[in-house]
Amino acid sequence: MKILFKGHQFKYETEATVKLFIPGRFEFLYDAVYADGDIVCSQLRRGRENIYLFASCRVSGKRARKALKLPKEKEALCEHEICRLVFECLKKITGITPPWGLLTGIRPVKKMTALLESGLDKKQCFEALEKKYSVTQRRLELAYDTAVYQMPLLKSVKSGSISLYISIPFCPTRCSYCSFVSHSIESAKKLIPDYVRALCREIEIVGKIISDLSLSVDTIYIGGGTPTAIEASLLDIVMKALSDNIDISSVREYSVEAGRPDTMTEKKLEVIIKNGAGRISVNPQTMNDDVLKRIGRRHTAEDMINAFKLARDIGFKNINTDLITGLPGDSMESFKDTLSKIRELDPESITVHTLTLKRSAELYRENIEAFENNPAAKMTEYAADILPAAGYRPYYLYRQKNTIENLENIGFAKEGMESLYNIFIMDETQVILGAGCAASTKLIDKNGKITRIHNYKFPYEYIGRFDELMKKKNQIYEILGE
Ligand code: SF4
Incomplete structure (x- = not known):
């Protein structure tokens, strides 16, 4: 499997996203024009006012593409959004729904705890994590129950x-x-x-x-x-x-x-x-x-x-x-x-x-x-x-x-x-x-x-x-x- 980057070098997070669907080792290519076989390609292109993000994936003969336009002032979101496009393509191709969605860190409960401490209620926390990371309902419940148990002990x-x-x-x-x-x-x-x-x-x-x-x-x-x-x-x-x-x-x-x-x-x-x-x-x-x-x-x-x-x-x-x-x-x-x-x-x-x-x-x-x-x-x-x-x-x-x-x-x-x-x-x-x-x-x-x-x-x-x-x-x- 090859992972091709065009116009950006978000290697670590992209690789972690691909690994949610496809285990193994990858070959990384930068700004190559063409590569054969199974491939995950993501691209970042800068326009005058907007940034254009694309992902296209080909795995075992199946293909998917996604694109997104971001205003320039939202440049800080590019890495996450490129990973989201790759995530959606691979989800469609493989039929896999990763339980923790795009959340690749080792401490998912910390995110839930931080949201609860910021004053959000359970529903708002779930909406925030679902929207940003596509975490499944079951894992949201698990993270919430764990966070609620831990909070007084951490205090x-x-x-x-x-x-x-x-x-x-x-x-x-x-x-x-x-x-x-x-x-x-x-x-x-x-x-x-x-x-x-x-x-x-x-x-x-x-x-x-x-x-x-x-x-x-x-x-x-x-x-x-x-x-x-x-x-x-x-x-x-x-x-x-x-x-x-x-x-x-x-x-x-x-x-x-x-x-x-x-x-x-x-x-x-x-x-x-x-x-x-x-x-x-x-x-x-x-x-x-x-x-x-x-x-x-x-x-x-x-x-x-x-x-x-x-x-x-x-x-x-x-x-x-x-x-x-x-x-x-x-x-x-x-x-x-x-x-x-x-x-x-x-x-x-x-x-x-x-x-x-x-x-x-x-x-x-x-x-x-x-x-x-x-x-x-x-x-x-x-x-x-x-x-x-x-x-x-x-x-x-x-x-x-x-x-x-x-x-x-x-x-x-x-x-x-x-x-x-x-x-x-x-x-x-x-x-x-x-x-x-x-x-x-x-x-x-x-x-x-x-x-x-x-x-x-x-x-x-x-x-x-x-x-x-x-x-x-x-x-x-x-x-x-x-
Ligand atoms: S550290 Fe744990 S897993 Fe490793 S050999 Fe010992 S008992 Fe087994």
């Missing part, structure tokens, strides 16, 4: 409060769809004690920054990877480093991503609860054993049920479970069965992700055809119907690039059992200090400008270049100390 964030993210990037095996920086426990075994030592040193440094700047910790999230993949004694060392170096008395939510059920032992769960974390996430992704095998997991649905019950017996009152729609080999029937089994366990929150096709994932490289005719959209809509009826409300929502059918990930929670950390990280209103491999620190200055500091991606690099990395942390003083 509860106190000035000077921060969230803390601690990364333990190891997993028992690598899932075939995984594109995170996670290392199998087998291959990284020798590195783990050194990693834990470095992480504890970074926690000490971050603790000093928090105290020097009189910040208060609002939420803590220990994620990865699978933090429970390391031994209980090492997890205890990390969690003790947190309470020894940081005042956690102000913490409203302390989560550990237990992740894979096959890593959860009584000892590890006791370490987590004893060190003050009250929320865990147990993530089967599916309750279909064949699909679990196919995605490279070593546990069964029964292991998940046992791990969940063990966590309840030990005293966890806030448990999340993560699921993924569109996994290879999964069907609508099997997804319904997964949801019903999860609901029997009665977790406080259920996060429904849609499979994402990242090139770094083994699944993408090996089995790309598995994504054709994927029932992910039906599964996601089924979850969005069934879960609110069962008392779970959507409370956070985000999109990722390369997700099947441009769908979304939705966190559903029982009233009052949502994850604050998830909301804050998506809304970008709270400073996040990260520690550990691949963790990122997000600083927000008094004008709302965001600066990110990224830790090294790989454990050996994180350990070997630790002092160099810590120098970068001085930026925290510069930005937050103002």
Whole structure:
């Protein structure tokens, strides 16, 4: 597929629009006169008083054209309007209606929240987003419900409060769809004690920054990877480093991503609860054993049920479970069965992700055809119907690039059992200090400008270049100390 630009260079947004309909790689041509094969062409021509925009698309022998005239003073709208013309042509040719319309950003709820905060009512918000982005009614409802849930929680964030993210990037095996920086426990075994030592040193440094700047910790999230993949004694060392170096008395939510059920032992769960974390996430992704095998997991649905019950017996009152729609080999029937089994366990929150096709994932490289005719959209809509009826409300929502059918990930929670950390990280209103491999620190200055500091991606690099990395942390003083 070729994308041809004439008289403009709105490459990024045009490509994102084409990807709503046609996955894959594109060849970009600028001001070429002719190109054969499938093509999306958009053109901008300036007249004396007006700007003329055109789109013409040819895909699998089908064609569509659209044109628009804009007065010169509306030049700032050209990029969006050219994308709209391309969108309408491809919608006509392919018969696809992208659920989020032209809205390609990863945080659709932020747009809804901004409109609500500007004083518009629900109907006006819907009209505005429908008109500008052609968002479907169903997604407007979803974004609205999520925004309404979040607004009072976002207002509860106190000035000077921060969230803390601690990364333990190891997993028992690598899932075939995984594109995170996670290392199998087998291959990284020798590195783990050194990693834990470095992480504890970074926690000490971050603790000093928090105290020097009189910040208060609002939420803590220990994620990865699978933090429970390391031994209980090492997890205890990390969690003790947190309470020894940081005042956690102000913490409203302390989560550990237990992740894979096959890593959860009584000892590890006791370490987590004893060190003050009250929320865990147990993530089967599916309750279909064949699909679990196919995605490279070593546990069964029964292991998940046992791990969940063990966590309840030990005293966890806030448990999340993560699921993924569109996994290879999964069907609508099997997804319904997964949801019903999860609901029997009665977790406080259920996060429904849609499979994402990242090139770094083994699944993408090996089995790309598995994504054709994927029932992910039906599964996601089924979850969005069934879960609110069962008392779970959507409370956070985000999109990722390369997700099947441009769908979304939705966190559903029982009233009052949502994850604050998830909301804050998506809304970008709270400073996040990260520690550990691949963790990122997000600083927000008094004008709302965001600066990110990224830790090294790989454990050996994180350990070997630790002092160099810590120098970068001085930026925290510069930005937050103002
Ligand atoms: S458990 Fe999560 S981080 Fe670990 S390999 Fe699977 S998808 Fe990646």
